[in-house]
Amino acid sequence: MQTEADQQLKQIIHDPGRILFREEDLVSYGYDASFGFYKPDLVVQAASAEEVAGILKLANRYKIPVTPRGQASSLSGGPLPVKGGIVLDLSQWNDKLIIDSEDMVAVVSPGVVTAQIDKAASKYGLMYPPDPGSSQVSTIAGNLAENSGGPRCLKYGVTKDYVIGLKVVTPQGEIIHTGGRTVKNVTGYDLTKLIVGSEGTLGVITEATLRLIPRPPASRTLMVIFDHFVDSGTMVTRVLTSGILPSKIEMMDQASIQAVEAYQPLGLPTDAEAILLIELDGHPAAIADELEKIREIAANSGARKVTVAESDDDARELWKARKLVSPAIVRNKPTKISEDATVPRSKIPEFCSRLAQIKKKYQIDLVVFGHAGDGNLHPNIICDKRNKEEMKVVEKAVEAIFQAALDLGGTLSGEHGIGTMKSAYMPWEFGPQELDMMKRIKTAWDPNNILNPSKIFPVPGQKLVLSE
């Protein structure tokens, strides 16, 4: 039977160079940027919707799991082939990147690197706002599957807010289109926004039409340093209720500041409990005015110091602190468990004090930074996955982080997705009826459970396991 399937596969993918089965290929396709290793049986680098459709029809015939994959920068296990089978690599399919400045849309192939879209749009005075941390390496279809966020989402919204049309291959191998080329569209059920964020479980995205917006003419960055952590939270709320919507408000806690200074000294004050990095964009006159208001709010919120970038170089220098957090924190230990539990804005100070308690209780190396403006913090636990005992404690600490976020009316994931890493905790956020309504869609669309199985939905009794 398997030979039969192999032969049929060669009928679908004529170029044998795009079917990978050597051990070294299979191993390298068994990882993503999260945790765990699952070796696929085969990797196919697809290059057309017809090929994807052919593979999915084949997979349904022989009940072979298919896991779509971009650049595998996922932090939740999205592209891991948990059940083996075929990994469908779409990262090489990047031939289309069209900017239509009149319709203000971009039309892109699945494998186009995210940052390239904004770069191409900028030539027409337009902008593609979503800017996930991985945008220089991640593919757009990966971002679409995960509904990725990023700093600029504070003002501009998430990936989903910019998708108006898709070409998709259904789990049973039919090529469909959803939405279209107009921003307003209420014709039938919104399959576009259902598929975006479904983590590759409801369809394989083969083309996307993205909405672009006029590029703001100017931007300005400032850094605000706080002696007391809680004051930084106060300032965020005061800024957002003052009529100012910055394009970014990023936060670094004391552990992040100290890690960066130990890694590459930038002159950050290691005794400060928090730093806020704020970017304003828009019309220069508006920015100048907003800057003064923000200085005032900072002073009234107990800030120690405000530094305003006077040039683009200055701004890049200030942002360096935030960009260095991720490399800095993995210097002492090799494993980083990056969470993205998100709370309502007003609960940020309380969430941070719960995180401090968790750090103390479990004696873990916990660093907190991220998108303070929208409540989407990144508590990162730095550990060593070879140390089983340590990882057992980390498992407990991760559970405590999820519990804290949910206690405060938040959610398990703000931008990384559920994948394999958080599926065990879905029943903490959703009741059986809610999970049932989600599962009904999966079952109706993918009756053979072919497409990216074992993601999002928990298996009864499932727990997070980092210690094996």
Add this chain to the structure above:
Amino acid sequence: MQTEADQQLKQIIHDPGRILFREEDLVSYGYDASFGFYKPDLVVQAASAEEVAGILKLANRYKIPVTPRGQASSLSGGPLPVKGGIVLDLSQWNDKLIIDSEDMVAVVSPGVVTAQIDKAASKYGLMYPPDPGSSQVSTIAGNLAENSGGPRCLKYGVTKDYVIGLKVVTPQGEIIHTGGRTVKNVTGYDLTKLIVGSEGTLGVITEATLRLIPRPPASRTLMVIFDHFVDSGTMVTRVLTSGILPSKIEMMDQASIQAVEAYQPLGLPTDAEAILLIELDGHPAAIADELEKIREIAANSGARKVTVAESDDDARELWKARKLVSPAIVRNKPTKISEDATVPRSKIPEFCSRLAQIKKKYQIDLVVFGHAGDGNLHPNIICDKRNKEEMKVVEKAVEAIFQAALDLGGTLSGEHGIGTMKSAYMPWEFGPQELDMMKRIKTAWDPNNILNPSKIFPVPGQKLVLSE
């Protein structure tokens, strides 16, 4: 059996005053703002999620259709009880309207009038941007069911973009919640955005959490008059690619201008082929600068005249022209068939010339106005539904409008929904596979087809009938 159901209903709705069955009640619940009349068997004014759940469980037991309804300002037949049964009136359930300024959200009951939300938010320096034409009368749950648009959506996006959490009763009567109170949320399938815009066929919305944004500090209105229609389209494109994103760009064609002047003389030039009304909002300094740029663009696009409002009163006076179009055009004949076929921005001039051809070919009274900035025009046919012969011609003209929009890469509906009015044309926009994927969701969620049946999906061989 029916008596048994009646008795059970009284167990669910204790207040007999909220169960309506008199002929005059049933008749008045048989209409909405579109076309057609369908008398329900019973009307229930629900006031809690438990009541709604009880009714839906009862309805599933006895296979009684249930049609949710707000203020019935729908232009597509959404709240019409096509199969009889129970009309579930949610318009009286308006007790909750909470603004949380720190979390920047509003939490509302289904029957709250849309405009009240923005009004309440404005007291905190916040804004709820969606502003459908009916916002002074429509309920928020009706807007959510239809994913309503409005002029301000050009800059701020549609209703769906502002919904982050829902309480919903499923078609089988289970109370679930979707989303939450955070702007970023990628936990599980996005049922929120699936239910919003599903026209009351996938669930009854009993509470919504809406995202609010900082209210822009200032706004400014200008009116631009054109000798040649095509120049107005050119100007729209030039403005949007110049880095300026106005909050509104509304268009009136010559027929609209003449109708308004005949109805209530405002001094509009009846020889002009088009008027654009543009609103800028944001920081006053930015607006002043943008205004100058727009004047320049207008001059270069062949505008005859630009009038800038110098005060709020001036602005209201300019907007009066646009607001009077709807009442003005029904002066000569009583029936208005209001379409909202939407095309990509760049196709507006071509769509307008196709509309002019349709007007000529069918000799219909066609008036075109609407949201030019996002391609969402409103071709309105003015007619008399008592004249069967005339209505047969109107049916053909409506078909020609749909065909023109689809030929140009557009969609059947930008903001009114499909309902009963456009369901016959769904196969013109979607293939059988696409409709099948939508239907699979409906069937999986509502196996007895209880909730708002005979909407969105076409019956084989169905045609638009306005002449009966």
